[in-house]
Amino acid sequence: MDTEALSQDAVPPGATDDRPETSSRATRMLNFLREYAQGFLNSRLLDERRSLPPAMVSDFAEAGLLGLQIPRRHGGQDLSHADLNRVFTQLGAIDANLAVFCAVHNTLGTPPIVRSATEEVKGYVLPRLARGQALTTSAISEPGIGSHVRAMTTSATRHADGWYTLNGAKKWISLGGDARYVNVFARLRDEQGRPMGITGFLVDSRTPGFDIGPEMLTLGLRAVPQYDLSFRELRIPPSALLGVEGDGLDTAKAAFMAGRVVLAAMALGAAMRSLELAQRFAKGRTVATGSLAENGRIRQILAEAGAGVQAVETLIAQIAAREDAGEDLPDAWYFCAKILGCELGWSAIDTALQVLAARGYLDTNTVGQHFRDYRLFRIFEGSTEAITVYLGTMLVRNPGELVKLVDQAHPTAPLLRLADQVTQIGADRPDDAGGRHIHAAVVGELACWTLLTMVTSEAAHRSPMHAYTASWTEHQLEQRLRRARPAAHRDLPSPAEFAAHVAGYAGAIGDVDQRRWPGEEWRTDPLLR
Known part of the structure; x- marks a missing residue:
């Protein structure tokens, strides 16, 4: 990760020790959100188009909504937990897409960086997140295991030069295809193959080997996409480590x-x-x-x-x-x-x-x-x-x-x-x-x-x-x-008995799998490559 040239305007003017109380900042955000909902938002279009308004990220960043608990020295709002809840209750009342977008960035994405990244990385990344120049998320869930962290299969290998190589796949990652910085959690092994425990890495999504899979077409929350991610021999510098090796679960x-x-x-x-x-x-x-x-x-x-x-x-x-x-x-x-x-x-x-x-x-x-x-x-x-x-x-x-x-x-x-x-x-x-x-x-x-x-x-x-x-x-x-009766479970059918019961539905409803659903071809025509 390139942290050589730190932005000189990382802390906005006026962000001094003599700062307003967190509740005043939260109140200004609530006022902004209410005006935004009344004057600029069309939730129906968000839902139909499966996308957020192009200007929303910059508008929300300007209002402080992308740095809710980022420290003030890094350009954030450093809200209390009580005021954080006020903001998200307001967002929840307006539109779930806006609320989840802000929640993923502010509660899944930024806290691991604030808590565990190096000071140099924090100084470079956090101001960019607070200003809306980049988004962030975390990648934990995997195909077949959901959020069962201890069953994780994504792997990282530490090399003698201190760098790491990441391989594996993640699934259902909110903002996974849009975030510039992704907190990826993987099972780490050292250069001899010895297990080192689950470890977190802050990965720049522009790194070669970071692949974005298809977007899931969900029933609701259509404007906040869920993506598959895969990592193929993705090289990570030592500065990307979140905390210490093996501390990823915490x-x-x-x-x-x-x-x-x-x-x-x-x-x-x-x-x-x-x-x-x-x-x-x-x-x-x-x-x-x-x-x-x-x-x-x-x-x-x-x-x-x-x-x-x-x-x-x-x-x-x-x-x-x-x-x-x-x-x-x-x-x-x-x-x-x-x-x-x-x-x-x-x-x-x-x-x-x-x-x-x-x-x-x-x-x-x-x-x-x-x-x-x-x-x-x-x-x-x-x-x-x-x-x-x-x-x-x-x-x-x-x-x-x-x-x-x-x-x-x-x-x-x-x-x-x-x-x-x-x-x-x-x-x-x-x-x-x-x-x-x-x-x-x-x-x-x-x-x-x-x-x-x-x-x-x-x-x-x-x-x-x-x-x-x-x-x-x-x-x-x-x-x-x-x-709460202790014996309430004893009358349950066995797994085999219930499976046989459900198999009997075929006699009533037949085989109705849709095998000829017309799909859309997205692959590049071989003659145009």
């Missing part, structure tokens, strides 16, 4: 954990916007029973969706406050934000679509596009099911961790009794492998609802809606505790 984990809270913040914004539209519609819509807004059932489902939204807002606010206070939070808090933030956020969007009825199902309406775009958030950076099982497995193996989490929150006696029930369920571990997976999922989900119940109970005094949210959340936990 570097990747730090970025992904923070990114999970940001996902919850984006889903929160979309849920707020969707419920806002549903409430407007209900107030103006008259049905056979009268005003839709006065209909008891509609009031109930909107209130429950609103409680879920407020619960997530309270959760991520507490996480951010504790991070800004310098606390080192257990992973369970981040997993809880990802699981319940994305689940409850998308559930609120689904509720809004249902209330809007036929209007909600129109693809040209905001809620309809939210429905498609934010469905991915239940899968992004680990599916709900996979993360819930992982969290539950950790807590079952270390039962004291849940007790520690609960004790730190100083719960009331009723909440402590509910938490004790979760601990008891966690101790009743089945013997068979399938049962253990189901049991871990139950424990993981219960742990998340326990944390959510605790944070909402602490905020119950703030308003009538906060009191309702606390009561609703506690009721959700109680319901799940009643359903």
Whole structure:
């Protein structure tokens, strides 16, 4: 990587120690985004054209949105975690494509560089990222393994001259074909072939051997492409190393954990916007029973969706406050934000679509596009099911961790009794492998609802809606505790029995694979080469 000529305007004028508070910078960004949404944005065209507006990158960079937590000395905004959430909640309410674009660059791309690159590389790369002269992302997922980092096959070899050679492939990489700098994680071996552990490298995508594969045509988030990447004998200088050799898992984990809270913040914004539209519609819509807004059932489902939204807002606010206070939070808090933030956020969007009825199902309406775009958030950076099982497995193996989490929150006696029930369920571990997976999922989900119940109970005094949210959340936990039967998995059909059942569908639906779908030829004509 060429870092010889560092830009003299790396730090913009006025970026001195006497700088404005982070919240003022965040407020200016919110104002910019609201004006941008009203005056310049056409989400429908973004979706149809599968591309972002050409001027958007420079506009967002000028507003500071491409350097949200880059240090001020490198031209960034150095926002607090609380203000970072404010910005992403706003972005989420406007358009998922803009939100994910900013999230990938700011939470997956820049943090590994800020955390682990050399000072020389930081001084050259970070100002370019903050000014929008280059984009960045991280490449971890691979064909066949998704984000299961420990199953990674991409390899790096260290040579005697200190350089490295990278070989392998990555899949589903957001901005992978657009980013100039990609944090690539690979299994490192030394010149004798001895394993050195998973290691991160900051790779310039212009390097020979860096190949960009096809763009995935996704159901939603159409303007933020997902790419395949491949590396063939790609040579990397020693300066590209992120941190120390073998430290890649820690570097990747730090970025992904923070990114999970940001996902919850984006889903929160979309849920707020969707419920806002549903409430407007209900107030103006008259049905056979009268005003839709006065209909008891509609009031109930909107209130429950609103409680879920407020619960997530309270959760991520507490996480951010504790991070800004310098606390080192257990992973369970981040997993809880990802699981319940994305689940409850998308559930609120689904509720809004249902209330809007036929209007909600129109693809040209905001809620309809939210429905498609934010469905991915239940899968992004680990599916709900996979993360819930992982969290539950950790807590079952270390039962004291849940007790520690609960004790730190100083719960009331009723909440402590509910938490004790979760601990008891966690101790009743089945013997068979399938049962253990189901049991871990139950424990993981219960742990998340326990944390959510605790944070909402602490905020119950703030308003009538906060009191309702606390009561609703506690009721959700109680319901799940009643359903948590240790023997619930024993009536499942075996894998072979279920496979045979599905194979029987062929008799009802036949073979309907489409084998003659007309494709487009993109390869260069051999006679023109």
